[in-house]
Amino acid sequence: MKLILDNIIFSLQDAGGISNYWHQIIKRITNHAEFKTYLFDDSIKSTNVFRKELNLSNFERLGKSPGLVGRYTNPKMSQLNEKAIFHSSYYRYSKNPKHINISTVHDFTYEHFFSGIQLYAHTNQKRKALIQSDGIICVSENTKRDMLHFFPELSKKEITVIPHGVGKQFYEIEKSDLKSEKYFDGRPFILYVGDRKAVYKNFNLTVKASKISGLPLAIIGGNSLSEREQTFINIHLKKENFIHFSGVSNETLNDFYNKALCLVYPSSYEGFGLPLLEAQSAGCPVIAINSSSIPEVVGESGILLEEESPTLIAEEIKKLLITEYRDNFVKKGRENVKRFTWRNTFERTLEFYNQLHSQINK
Structure with a gap:
């Protein structure tokens, strides 16, 4: 199975929960031979603390993450014109009709608490990505409820709830x-x-x-x-x-x-x-x-x-x-x-990849 991971989040923040989540997914993918994994990733040394922990030298790159200005663009992916999973770290999708798009939804803070141009830009991007998605991962049942409240047109999509895990670096010390x-x-x-x-x-x-x-x-x-x-x-x-x-x-x-x-x-x-x-x-x-x-x-x-x-x-x-x-x-x-373990988060994510890959004919 071919898998394309879009590392745009590492260009958008220096740290944060979404970066941590994406880092946990990527570092586990390296141990799975069933995937031929490609990346959209900036080759310039990132300031993101989680990106710094990753060795991505074994992954083939299809292009660079577009950074802050290009974050609202979506790649055509003509160089990999065959069936593949495309999973973006932050609300982008592949325009290639042969690709199976997956989005992870973390929260709806913008929709609840922001207004004006910030709300419009974020919500417009999110809605487009989710409408184009063949499968959607929500990090909690509450996030799923929020999503269907703000975007009821997504109710017929393949949706799964996969919670985050907690790292082993947090433990009780004598x-x-x-x-x-x-x-x-x-x-x-x-x-x-x-x-x-x-x-x-x-x-x-x-x-x-x-x-x-x-x-x-x-x-x-x-x-x-x-x-x-x-x-x-x-x-x-x-x-x-x-x-x-x-x-x-x-x-x-x-x-x-x-x-x-x-x-x-x-x-x-x-x-x-x-x-x-x-x-x-x-x-x-x-x-x-x-x-x-x-x-x-x-x-x-x-x-x-x-x-x-x-x-x-x-x-x-x-x-x-x-x-x-x-x-x-x-x-x-x-x-x-x-x-709550990151291993469980990762394994359930793989199950979702396999489910969509087998269900969707592209």
Whole structure:
């Protein structure tokens, strides 16, 4: 079977959940002789952290990823004019009628929270790619529901739900093996991981909950704190009660998960919500909002709140100071993450490839 993988995502972002997902697929393809794999990939050294981990020298290239300007173009693929699977990392499709197009849908944040030209450009590209797709992979049942809400014309497409996995780099560390750095003079602290800019991420709720609970806050990821963020945090927290690190390694992030009292993840919308599983893999309980895909990912293994309330978050944070209460959620989280592995994600993706390849005559 011939397989064409479009690495456009590595040209669009330096890191992120979609890049991680695509990296997990590609690195496993190398071990499967049943596929003759071709790539659309930029030969220039990429700044994407996941692309840097890949050795793609054994793959044949059909062309370069078009970059930011050409991201909305779709290749004609005349140089491989035979039956093949074309799977794009970000909403592109092959114009060659002999190719079987597959798209992975991660979320609908643009459709829910954006407007104007940004919304039009993104949604137009997404709709075109999905209409041209012979098969669609959704990362959660919630994403599938959103897709059929915004694009009901896709209901007759071949659609499968294949959740993400969690990497083995996130795990529980024996206390004696934890890094020697102590944060906040060894006091219990809460953790926030990921983007802060989007309104639906509700970062401000975490800051307010930190103040109410009296526990300091470690902020990991995203860009440097903006002047506006710094001002907001300073109003609520003393300088010694918060820290921020961006661009941390998985090793450092895992260390934070292991040391934190809990992960506070108050996002009101997620296509999947991978940090929740990363935290649970490292023995860190999670507090989140009971919305979008989060109940699918966490279920009863985490503390899910019905309201976006800093007071309720703070109350749950304080409960986790009770060892038996916290240990119960650590145990539940440990069991929950067993449902999500990248191997399972990859194997189910291969099954979908084979299903479409055998069903569709081109």
